[in-house]
Amino acid sequence: MGCWCLLVGMGGDTDTVKAVAAALTHSGALRRERIDAGLTLLTSGTVALRSLGEGILLGHLFTSLGDPVPDTASWSSDDDGSAFVRRHWGAYVAVRRSTDGIELLRDPSGMAPCYLARAGSVWLITDAPRLIFEQGVLTPSFDWRIVAASLVSRDWRGEPTALAGLEEVLPGTAVSLGTRGAVRHRVWDACRFVRPASGQDLSAEALAETIDRSMAAWARVYRRPLIEISGGLDSAIVAAALARRAEAPHLITFAAGPGDPTELGYAQAIAGELGLPLEIAHPQIEQVDLTRSHACDLPRPNARAFTQAADALSRAHAGAVGADAFASGGGGDDLFGYRQAIAPAIDRLWSEGPRFAVIRTLDDIARVSHATVWEALIRFVRRIVARRSVLADRVDTRLLAPEARELAAIPTGVQAPGFRKMPGKAAHLRAIATLPNHLEGHGRASFAPVLFPLLSQPVVEFCLAVPSWRWSEGGQNRALARHAFADRLPACVIERRSKGAFDGFCARLFDRNRALVGELLLEGALAGHGILDRAAVEAAIRNPAPSGELVMRLLGLVDVEAWLRSWSEMPATAPRVHANGHIAPASPAPDPRVG
Numbered sequence: 001m002g003c004w005c006l007l008v009g010m011g012g013d014t015d016t017v018k019a020v021a022a023a024l025t026h027s028g029a030l031r032r033e034r035i036d037a038g039l040t041l042l043t044s045g046t047v048a049l050r051s052l053g054e055g056i057l058l059g060h061l062f063t064s065l066g067d068p069v070p071d072t073a074s075w076s077s078d079d080d081g082s083a084f085v086r087r088h089w090g091a092y093v094a095v096r097r098s099t100d101g102i103e104l105l106r107d108p109s110g111m112a113p114c115y116l117a118r119a120g121s122v123w124l125i126t127d128a129p130r131l132i133f134e135q136g137v138l139t140p141s142f143d144w145r146i147v148a149a150s151l152v153s154r155d156w157r158g159e160p161t162a163l164a165g166l167e168e169v170l171p172g173t174a175v176s177l178g179t180r181g182a183v184r185h186r187v188w189d190a191c192r193f194v195r196p197a198s199g200q201d202l203s204a205e206a207l208a209e210t211i212d213r214s215m216a217a218w219a220r221v222y223r224r225p226l227i228e229i230s231g232g233l234d235s236a237i238v239a240a241a242l243a244r245r246a247e248a249p250h251l252i253t254f255a256a257g258p259g260d261p262t263e264l265g266y267a268q269a270i271a272g273e274l275g276l277p278l279e280i281a282h283p284q285i286e287q288v289d290l291t292r293s294h295a296c297d298l299p300r301p302n303a304r305a306f307t308q309a310a311d312a313l314s315r316a317h318a319g320a321v322g323a324d325a326f327a328s329g330g331g332g333d334d335l336f337g338y339r340q341a342i343a344p345a346i347d348r349l350w351s352e353g354p355r356f357a358v359i360r361t362l363d364d365i366a367r368v369s370h371a372t373v374w375e376a377l378i379r380f381v382r383r384i385v386a387r388r389s390v391l392a393d394r395v396d397t398r399l400l401a402p403e404a405r406e407l408a409a410i411p412t413g414v415q416a417p418g419f420r421k422m423p424g425k426a427a428h429l430r431a432i433a434t435l436p437n438h439l440e441g442h443g444r445a446s447f448a449p450v451l452f453p454l455l456s457q458p459v460v461e462f463c464l465a466v467p468s469w470r471w472s473e474g475g476q477n478r479a480l481a482r483h484a485f486a487d488r489l490p491a492c493v494i495e496r497r498s499k500g501a502f503d504g505f506c507a508r509l510f511d512r513n514r515a516l517v518g519e520l521l522l523e524g525a526l527a528g529h530g531i532l533d534r535a536a537v538e539a540a541i542r543n544p545a546p547s548g549e550l551v552m553r554l555l556g557l558v559d560v561e562a563w564l565r566s567w568s569e570m571p572a573t574a575p576r577v578h579a580n581g582h583i584a585p586a587s588p589a590p591d592p593r594v595g
Helices: 014-025 082-087 130-134 144-152 204-221 233-243 264-274 305-321 343-352 356-368 373-386 402-407 423-433 457-465 468-475 479-484 503-512 514-522 534-542 548-568
Strands: 003-009 031-036 039-044 049-052 055-063 088-098 101-106 115-119 122-126 173-178 181-186 225-228 250-254 278-281 325-327
Touching (some): 003 014, 003 130, 014 039, 014 122, 049 088, 082 088, 088 457, 144 402, 204 233, 225 233, 225 305, 233 325, 250 264, 264 278, 305 548, 343 356, 343 373, 343 423, 343 468, 356 373, 356 468, 423 468, 468 479, 503 548, 514 534
Parallel strands (some): 225 250, 225 325
Antiparallel strands (some): 003 039, 003 122, 031 039, 115 122
């Protein structure tokens, strides 16, 4: 897998740029790729790179219809980025020179990472932040506010990362880097797409066509994808769409262990319908190392240890079949409005008035949530009377010390503007906004890219325009998506209502590692920094029959502890560059309780 780092000196400071470049390349981990008009690009491995007028583009770019972009494409100086993202989509970071520095544009999908930091007068922009710390240019120090935020909410994500001094360029954002520092502005806003354009076709056929166009574009880049299917609808749609376009797609599924619902029959039915080879892998708890974090290269602890087993099996099979990418249906639930809440009926009431159609939507929601229409009506009336307009933060303070909630740097009660009376659409917007937290922390990404093609910009924009109640029409969740692919997938998959789970696997993983969990949490950095409620953690570990939710919470805390260790134990391999260009010996990694 390739990675890159871009260096830009402010005020014509070429000496410090050279010093930073020398520090980053001395070990051979990075090489100089390009030095052009004040931009120094360092790369490792194979990096997708193209000229973009007077700038460059890192990643993959398509036209709005999914066609290849001509060599003449550019990001014009009179465009703040808004026009560029209307005409193009993909997974990319675009770069161009400005009068006193550079401007960056990260695409809205979130599939192309982009972080930035500063070493004296030099800006460092990269998709692989660990490199700049490993080579000694910066010394890692934890921002405990963000660490605490990751424990309180897995949904929230802001520019600051859990490593002090390192920030993220969020999806759909342009950043000007110059003598004034970093100036950001949004060039893509999901709220702009929630009302259909005049005459926009929102039929199931139009959704299928949008997904097909996006998959065709990706299939020109990745011709041999290994498609990970669970037997559920979202991954099945990815498989069905890629099967038509990719040169040599393969499928892999993961057999359930004791205590978990089996999905194997559904996966086999999908493979049979599509005529694709299916590998059946069997994850084992022995393949999981709780002391290791798959987020060790990331500036946030976004990884789940229990996925290590499936991750390793997927990577091994990808090597065996010569796959050039992993394709996942991740994000489909949120994108296709998979909810059991009453909010879509309220949306319809405010959109169409008190018509019988609202009762029909209540009936649909009742069937989706396995309730009666009378129960749905009671929930509907209570919600309207309560007049809740601001979505409550989804927070989890279990096993945390009282100070942790106050420490966590999370804004409260954020509401999508203009949607106070449309709680269903507001919830849809919020669910889509949380998706970047689930695109990373996959160990197999070191072998080949992990692609989430349902999050392609055209698909996201289409789904945003669909009224919230249409996703539950006919009493089926994700109804429009089911109709869109009903003629390409087995009836058992289209009609399926159950979901897979890993509760049994995680319970056995915890039980096998109970002593280790206690050691990691009670003697680790989180406890040492006063973030954990030690008594509550001890009681949870001693619990002979913990609930599935409690097990997942304990394993989630272990994930964060393993991430902290991965950064605090980083070896010092290179000199550190100071603002004046002087190179001094590297400092050891900091004590994890300091920062």
